[in-house]
Amino acid sequence: MSTSFNYKHLYYFWVVAKEGGISRAAEKLDMAVQTVSAQVRELERSLGYALLKPAGRGLVLTAAGQAALQQADQIFQLGEDLPTKVRDAVSTPAVRLAVGICDGLPKLVVHRLLLPVIAEPNLRLLCHEGGLDDLLGDLALHRLDIVLADRPAPANPNLKLYSHALGSTTIAWYGTAALVAEAGSNFPDCLATMPLLLPMAHTPLRERLDLWFEQRALRPRVVGEFADSALLKTFGASGMGIFPAAQWAHDDLLAHYAVQRLGPCEGVTEHFFAIGTEKKVQHPLVQRLLQPALQAA
Template sequence: MSTTFNYKHLYYFWVVAKEGGISKAADKLDMAVQTVSAQVRELERALGYALLKPAGRGLVLTDAGVAAMQQADHIFQLGERLPGIVRDAVSSPAVRLAVGVSDGLPKLVVHRLLYPVIAEPNLRLLCHEGEFDDLLGDLALHRLDVVLSDRPAPSNPNIKLYSHAMGSTAVAWYAAPELAARAKENFPECLAELPVLLPTSHTAVRDRLDNWFENRAIRPRIVGEFEDSALLKTFGSSGMGVFPAAEWVHDDLIAHFAVERIGTCEGVADHFFAIGTEKKVLHPLVQRLLQPVG
């Protein structure tokens, strides 16, 4: 290896490879495209091999790039852990778990998915909510230990991810008591007349709900669409409309939102996944999360 080898250059290459292009990496690093490109070229000169090559509108790894990427993954995975290791060495021991939560995931479901680790002594749980693609980017950069989502990770040749199914639950319709009484008289046909609240299309379950309506020739009277599941339930409990929710959290929903169950959304289910990077040593609490949820 050349004596001019620079770990900063390796880091910029690593981000470029993870993001699939120099422009995306520059945005992630908050740097100029020209600067990032120059740093990668410096690394290639130091190593004596091209690490990236054009492919369509993006970049892919050369054989040398694949070898460099494997080592960079190990190096920066250890680097991400270093601050926590040092902090724990001089303070009370803590078990840190950084979880990314897809913004379409119901909050009550998130609590249930994380329940197996909540009682861990000295747990320091960090929950970051955000858009699915952004969370996967942070996961690839080892800023997160795991991502919880309602869909598996898409295939990406530059990022080795696994998607572990954590379970699924039927979906049912709920409403405030007065509206529920009207809905039960002619369910589900009444959903063509009564106000309906739905999650927005950024959730995986929205397509299944739309198909459910179409298969029953019901044209719902949609009066509200919500990205945030907690807002959906809050407006639903106020009487604004009938709304769908995962039956996993039926008891909590009844207790906290004072709504009633109208009927099952037959054939529609919500699916939940834990997404992580393929590491030689998996976080012990992530291992615990991967146990099946009843």
Template sequence: MSAAFNYKHLYYFWVVAKEGGISKAAERLDMAVQTISAQVRELERSLGYALLKPAGRGLVLTDAGIAAMQQADQIFQLGESLPARVRDAVSAPMVRLAVGICDGLSKLVVRSLLNPVMEVKHLRLLCHEGELDDLLGELALHRLDVVLSDRPAPNNPNIKLYSHAMGTSSIAWYGTAAMAKSCAKHFPGCLADVPVLLPTGHTALRARIDHWFERQGVRPRVVGEFEDSALLKTFGASGMGVFPASELAHEDLQTRYAVRHIGPCDGVTEHFYAIGTERKVQHPMVQRLLQAAT
């Protein structure tokens, strides 16, 4: 970026874009129109692109202006939150734990895995959900302290990652009272007749369930597949179909979703891992999670 780049010029441009015109921006900033206009032109000169163009009686963003506005939004929104962050840091020491959560993991299970740290005084928990590869990239950049996953980290010659086992849970089938009644007499054969909801193939669990169906000689009537585990349970609770879930969350499934246990998915277990960048975990909150899981 040019050495002539000036954040004050960027701020004036940001206000102009927010207000939809230089006159309104000047009024908000209590400055002369000519001054605001000159500052925006200086920014355009330093970047080498026009950021605003006339449209009727106002101004609109160019493509370059849209890109600049997106960055300016992040910069000045962070700036506006600075006083509160400083105040919070001084008023109470915070224990920060940034956790990446694979989108295929059950939210109820995640809550159970994180339970050992929930009563820590002054805990500031930051949860980021996404696909495993994206979360591991954030972990490598030290934007996350740990990633919770249903599979160990893949081998990567460029990033040294360590997978710490946090335990396993058996899988069972759940559904509404009506679905449970339909399956009461001939489980698991009933799964060929009742509608079935499954996680998508991006989860480690899906392959195990598919193999279970093969062993049972059952061809399921699949009516829905979901990447998000909470959506899977929500649609299952609405009566769309029976669904597999971790028995670790059995009580929450019954109380929050009002579903019933239909039958076990014998031999199928879900594995949980805490993935970090160190063989010997240093973060006290991650240590606490692993100690509770052993």
């Protein structure tokens, strides 16, 4: 490949543009002002367009200069990345897994779901949290390998997605020792008078909890609603209120938070799904995530 300009000249121009003037660029490059100016003029000559023009006491980019700067930014950014790319190419390759995590999915459950792959040598795990719709969009664009959610993917004629059941867990009520003691033995009727922390409205778990309250003619005293399950548990552990949590993560919950189990939320179950773009999963780590569910089936 031949070029009509010198990349060294382009680099000097790039520094001039970044520094806002030839004098500052010369100081940064530890070169004479005349040398830097001559290099930029050589670039302009080879391209056939003026890249800089006088403006007051300084210089500004012309339209051609702005276009040249945009290209130079990309060129020299690639150059800065080159040593890392080369080092990564000759080192032990990482096994990459990009996982989307639906907000509201219990973080302790997420950790448990990912346990089958965490011990993978040279694993590079990328976790992205967000709303289900946004995550599914990233999945369709192949920015994610899999999405973990508390519900299957909704029907969408524009997206070909497959939901794989990972399992389910019952729910129980937890709180600090003081709140559990205050609740006494009158469970679950005590939940009508105790302060409660709940997931946000219209989430799958919240809808099941609302139905659970309705079936028992309980009117809960909700003092906090949270989109993030870890935040809900943090406030629950501070004593703000009684809160629901997956019994699947009971041991981890007690180990990480200073709380106790008040009682079961009978009949309420939380389900977990892995959503992907393939009916027959190809990614080896995703296959490993699905294996426990496949064996149970």
